[in-house]
Amino acid sequence: MLSRAARSLYRLGFLIERTENIARILDVNSRMSVEQEVFSELDVWSPMLEITHNREGFEERFGEVCAVNVVRLLLADSENPYSVRACIIEAREIARTAREMLSEELWLHINRFYLQMEHELGSGNLHRWHDFSENVHLFCNAFHGLRQNTMVRGDAWQFMRMGVALERAQMTQRILQIKYHLLLPSTHDVGSPLDMHQWQALLRSVSGYEAYRRLYKAKIEPAKVIKLLLLNPGFPRSLHFGIREVSLALREIGMCNEDQHRLYRDTEQFLDDLRGGAAGEDIISMGLHQYLQSVDTRCHMLGMQVHKAFFDTVTVSLEDDRERCFTIQINQQQQSGNTIFPHPLQKELCA
Amino acid sequence: MFDRTDAAPFDEAFGPDGRVRPEYAAAIDYFKKQGVQGIDHMHQSADLAMLNQGVTFTVYSDSRGTEKIFPFDLMPRLITAHEWDQIECGIVQRVTALNLFLEDIYHEQKILRSGLIPPSQILGSSLYCREMSGLNPIGGVHVQIAGIDLIRNQNGEHMVLEDNLRCPSGVSYVIENRLVSNRIMPELLGSYRVRPVSQYPQMLYEAMNSFSQSDKSTVAVLTPGVYNSAYFEHTFLASQMGAELVEGADLLVNNDKLYMKTTRGLKRIDVLYLRLDTEFIDPLVFRPDSLLGVPGLMHVYRAGNVTLANAPGNGVADDKSLYAYTPDIIRFYLGEEPILPIVPTYLGSRPADLKYMLNHLPELVVKPTDASGGYGLVVGSHASKQELAECSQRLKANPGHYVAQPIQQLSTHPSFVEQEDKQAFCSRHIDLRPFAICGADGDVKVLSGGLTRVALKRGSLVVNSSQGGGSKDTWVLYPDKNGIASGVSHA
Structure with a gap:
């Protein structure tokens, strides 16, 4: 499919997933903040700003780090790329430009939610943000349902799937990082009811609480939570699941140039590490925080490779004087809005 | 009611x-x-x-x-x-x-x-x-x-x-x-x-x-982009026809053929439905400052491709x-x-018509030939004496630039x-x-x-x-x- 369209659909999937994750992060924090009354020194909002890259300059813009202000930033601030509103505005704009690639139902779903959101947030009233956040969950889940039910499994679908999967993989490990940032009042509290409560809130925020109980029964052990969220191949929000989705999407799309093959190899390698237990050992030897950071980097690299392999370059097949066929990747000058292409192409490239 | x-x-x-x-x-x-x-x-x-x-x-x-x-x-x-x-x-x-x-x-x-x-x-x-x-x-x-x-x-x-x-x-x-x-x-x-x-x-x-x-x-619809006021129609037609919706930057010309850039390489385009004015379609032939078109498009067209x-x-x-x-x-x-009549039209470039126009301005709509969207239009029955006088001046100065029609x-x-x-x-x-x-x-x-x-x-x-x-x-x-x-x- 058209590289520009592929980029749009990838980005659309990515944005919807990010929207959902922002709502989930808010969710985990508001669940964790329940005990803030008891442990007044517990700062639940700062870690959240940390993982959404919003910590810097927050005070200058919003003042005190507190629930109201953080919610405003993450839900309603259209200037903040890490807010629900900005993501939905962009997603809707992309859907508008890629409308011919989407099913009618999917487009209507996005546009309706956008109009409803602008109507609700336009008033600046955030009293009912819990309701709104819940609507975001519903919207995103319905989006995935419509995507599954109304779209042909063609390239458009696969690129969207890839955007969703990669962002989900990355965000699940970020949500885990909240727990790391959220220091307990003292080391005595490790394993305390508070600690347990936090793990439970975290599980709930990724819809993993029921899954956890089914797999490991009621007792919450951090090692098992980590295993579920990172390594379980069957849990739809786990890192493993996400990376496998990327790999499956790539296989369906097919590879036709070197960067695409490399991307696929790297994805498979990542998947192997997650599958083969190497990751489990890494988590122990590196420590959770270091491990999560390395995963973050790896996901980020995959994202860059996707751009390079599919959106920023185009593959050209050429024939030389002896009628030997070869392919070559050339950069697209997307930014300029126009391509000035050497003519005739052949001589220029073979020289 | x-x-x-x-x-x-x-x-x-x-x-x-x-x-x-x-x-x-x-x-x-x-x-x-x-x-x-x-x-x-x-x-x-x-x-x-x-x-x-x-x-x-x-x-x-x-x-x-x-x-x-x-x-x-x-x-x-x-x-x-x-x-x-x-x-x-x-x-x-x-x-x-x-x-x-x-x-x-x-x-x-x-x-x-x-x-x-x-x-x-x-x-x-x-x-x-x-x-x-x-x-x-x-x-x-x-x-x-x-x-x-x-x-x-x-x-x-x-x-x-x-x-x-x-x-x-x-x-x-x-x-x-x-x-x-x-x-x-x-x-x-x-x-x-x-x-x-x-x-x-x-x-x-x-x-x-x-x-x-x-x-x-392969049929494609060439749009100037999402900021065009008719963009909805462009996506609508592309999706309803099952055609590709492309922008100038999605296309390139090589060896007198037109291609679009896809994730699988270049794909030939046979028919391009232009939703762009002629002057913007090819900067090599028409307006050189156009970023919306495809350089070399007219060559492809001339080659019959x-x-x-x-x-x-x-x-x-x-x-x-x-x-x-x-x-x-x-x-x-x-x-x-x-079968369908046109509205009688007087051309400033014809002397007899010009004479009629100058004598019957209050009953006529006078239009410049090169403007659209109602710009520069003078409706005789609605115009003041001064406006009519100015209109008649302009007509005499550059008659070929105007046409007139009876008010319908x-x-x-x-x-x-x-x-x-x-x-x-x-x-x-x-x-x-x-x-x-x-x-x-x-x-x-x-x-x-x-x-x-x-x-x-x-x-x-x-x-x-x-x-x-x-x-x-x-x-x-x-x-x-x-x-x-x-x-x-x-x-």
């Missing part, structure tokens, strides 16, 4: 004696039954449906651009089978003749040799595209898609107001309006025998495909001064009398508006833009329907969306079973 104070001499729904025309009886009964509140409610549902569908155009009043819906008037405009026969034949005749005319002026120029049209009129026009001369589009077809603007005068005659042979827009509204009608008032729609319009994308695709030599051709629809250079056939010659063009190429009484149609603080169906001026498509065999097909635009402002003759215009669903009726061409089913 029906206020006829502003009705023109010819009203579509009511005869001169105030009686309802037979084909409108069922519609008027229906709306009377709904009551003002019911209609208001229906209107809101219609607007919401349009908004959710994203059937909008962009108004650039703030930085992000506000999206507005093109106001939709519930009361459909009805066209009987008998009336439509004449419109359809007239448009087929007109588009056929204009295609022959364009092929001629870019080749042998027989019509110029015959002396029917002064050569300066064509060759001196800034719209004459020298890059097209000697070029052979498949089938000699220059106009694949046309939108012909019609008005109805005081006698109820349909007349051609303007031809749009470059990139006529509005057809998406024709289809969307019908969808909304079907949703909001299915009973009324079902009680008439209305010809469908939803087959348009297929008609368009078949026509586009007929220009390709290969069986597996792509079909451009519409062909570049059609502007010379739809400009205001050529309009006066269109009846002669029809007679010259087809040997037939024009556009027909009116009941339209649901708020007037004097109450909502009612008031008479508002309307026009009609039917759409025609021409395939490689030169056969012109007209979509049985069209965009009826309505000037919602009281007394206004301007139907443009930017000036408070709206649209109506246009129902072209099948002939009645009894041969009475009313189209109302008596079941």
Whole structure:
């Protein structure tokens, strides 16, 4: 499919997933903040700003780090790329430009939610943000349902799937990082009811609480939570699941140039590490925080490779004087809005 | 509920004696039954449906651009089978003749040799595209898609107001309006025998495909991008046709072939539906500062490796001064009398016409030949003495730059508006833009329907969306079973 369209659909999937994750992060924090009354020194909002890259300059813009202000930033601030509103505005704009690639139902779903959101947030009233956040969950889940039910499994679908999967993989490990940032009042509290409560809130925020109980029964052990969220191949929000989705999407799309093959190899390698237990050992030897950071980097690299392999370059097949066929990747000058292409192409490239 | 104070001499729904025309009886009964509140409610549902569908155009009043819906008037405009026969034949005749005319002026120029049209009129026009001369589009077809603007005068005659042979827009509204009608008032729609319009994308695709030599051709729609006010229509047509929607940056030219950049490499394009003015399509040939087009596109076209629809250079056939010659063009190429009359037009470039214009300014509309959208237009009856004097000065100074037409009484149609603080169906001026498509065999097909635009402002003759215009669903009726061409089913 058209590289520009592929980029749009990838980005659309990515944005919807990010929207959902922002709502989930808010969710985990508001669940964790329940005990803030008891442990007044517990700062639940700062870690959240940390993982959404919003910590810097927050005070200058919003003042005190507190629930109201953080919610405003993450839900309603259209200037903040890490807010629900900005993501939905962009997603809707992309859907508008890629409308011919989407099913009618999917487009209507996005546009309706956008109009409803602008109507609700336009008033600046955030009293009912819990309701709104819940609507975001519903919207995103319905989006995935419509995507599954109304779209042909063609390239458009696969690129969207890839955007969703990669962002989900990355965000699940970020949500885990909240727990790391959220220091307990003292080391005595490790394993305390508070600690347990936090793990439970975290599980709930990724819809993993029921899954956890089914797999490991009621007792919450951090090692098992980590295993579920990172390594379980069957849990739809786990890192493993996400990376496998990327790999499956790539296989369906097919590879036709070197960067695409490399991307696929790297994805498979990542998947192997997650599958083969190497990751489990890494988590122990590196420590959770270091491990999560390395995963973050790896996901980020995959994202860059996707751009390079599919959106920023185009593959050209050429024939030389002896009628030997070869392919070559050339950069697209997307930014300029126009391509000035050497003519005739052949001589220029073979020289 | 029906206020006829502003009705023109010819009203579509009511005869001169105030009686309802037979084909409108069922519609008027229906709306009377709904009551003002019911209609208001229906209107809101219609607007919401349009908004959710994203059937909008962009108004650039703030930085992000506000999206507005093109106001939709519930009361459909009805066209009987008998009336439509004449419109359809007239448009087929007109588009056929204009295609022959364009092929001629870019080749042998027989019509110029015959002396029917002064050569300066064509060759001196800034719209004459020298890059097209000697070029052979498949089938000699220059106009694949046309939108012909019609008005109805005081006698109820349909007349051609303007031809749009470059990139006529509005057809998406024709289809969307019908969808909304079907949703909001299915009973009324079902009680008439209305010809469908939803087959348009297929008609368009078949026509586009007929220009390709290969069986597996790729058709693409070239859009200037999401910021264009007609972007909705571009995505609509692309998705409905199953064509690719491309921007200039998605395309490249290599070895005189046109390609689009895909994730699997380059893919050849056979037919390109241009939704971009000629001057922007190729910076190597036309405007060098255009970032919207494709460098080298005209080379591909000249090499016969792509079909451009519409062909570049059609502007010379739809400009205001050529309009006066269109009846002669029809007679010259087809040997037939024009089926649809044009509004009598006086050309400043003809001395006799100029004299008439100067003597009859208060009865005329004076238009500059090169402007569109009502810019620079002087309506004699509405102008002050000073304005008329200035107009006459300008005319004398540069007569070739102006045309004039007698002021026309556009027909009116009941339209649901708020007037004097109450909502009612008031008479508002309307026009009609039917759409025609021409395939490689030169056969012109007209979509049985069209965009009826309505000037919602009281007394206004301007139907443009930017000036408070709206649209109506246009129902072209099948002939009645009894041969009475009313189209109302008596079941």
